[in-house]
Amino acid sequence: DTAKLVAKAAHPRVIGIGETGLDYYYDHSDRTRQQASFRAHIAASRETGLPLIVHTRDAEEDTAAIMAEEMGKGAYPGVIHCFTASGDFADKALDLGFYISISGIVTFKNARDLQETAARLPADRLLIETDSPFLAPVPHRGRSCEPAFVADTARFLAGLRGVSVEELGAQTSRNFRTLFAKAHA
Template sequence: MTQITDSHCHLDFPDFNEERPQIIQRALDAGVHRMVTICTRLRNEPQVRAIAEANAPVFYAAGTHPMSAAEEPLTSVEELVALAQHPKFVGIGETGLDYHYTAESAEVQKTSLRIHIEAAQETGLPLIIHARAADDDMTRILTEGFRAREYNCVMHCFSSSAELGRAALDLGFYLSMSGIAAFPKSQELRDIFTAAPLDRILVETDSPYLAPPPFRGRRNEPSYVVNTAKVGAEAFGLSYDDFAKATEANFDRLFAKAAAWSPA
């Protein structure tokens, strides 16, 4: 069976509480041999870590989501670096900017983003970015940080402008394809992905959100990343196997700590 990775999901969310083991098993049965579950509020990090510790296929990342930045205590570089010492902690974030719902907290979001960038620089782990309705500030802050000291980054659930996509790619970053890219009316977004080099593409679910067809409108789960990847393969003019292998190589390159991990 072709193997693929769900590079971004939220297995700690209450949507999964009743059947988390079964959801992980369904992913494995579909060929999804790795999942990165994302902590969006650092006070929840112990619960997210416990899921990764209890399940060999699951890795985790942690940060403060921009929509929560005004509600949560501001983290520090030192706190994130300390968390990153865990063997299954493989990324910094998700962090970023969201002016669609939370524009009133733009300044604290920017401060939080810069802290996460510095933590990515310190640890060498990839930064995981959420970007919505903030393209200009996002481009500027990511570029300023990179020019000061290089770091790696993925634009998670990328659905922003072609201009932000090109800016990210110019910095050597990656674009991650979620279920949004599989929606029938998302041809313009698929065109942004296919204009990018294949070796900069990841796939994800962002579950429990954004289920791809034929599950749209239902709770998303990691096994459905296969459906998004099939649409991605078609967009790139590749077989599913070839597209999955390419995204696997990309994941291994960006999330090198996950790629190198083996059970004790």
């Protein structure tokens, strides 16, 4: 229920709405119910101005359609968390004003498409994350992920983008402060 989400979001330590979205991978949850919940979270983001943290897995088409439809009702900020989707989905999210957050998956050998997308994302819309305790980057793959491993993902991503780790770190820190402004209030 949107009203409950908005009320909870008033807490001073809440800086975003979510993680929310659509996950069709296991297909354990009713899709209609997932979509309704996603829309309620979007409405809460719109009402509070807090960024929406979006998870999508095997649901790109529906996620993009709902995000676009809901954006038509009024703007809301957000980030695609632990991005693994297609370049086309990235473009749709960017067109809506979203940020894209890259996790340790980008370091995996079989993540060529993701690497190509990550290399071309606009610097001012890029974030980096761990998704701890999951998805540890190379050279830690197969272990429990720790927040400190974000440095490995940053090094890899900086290499992909042809920038220094310091430059990437400064830019993604600025991006975080912009998107999650309440974290610094």
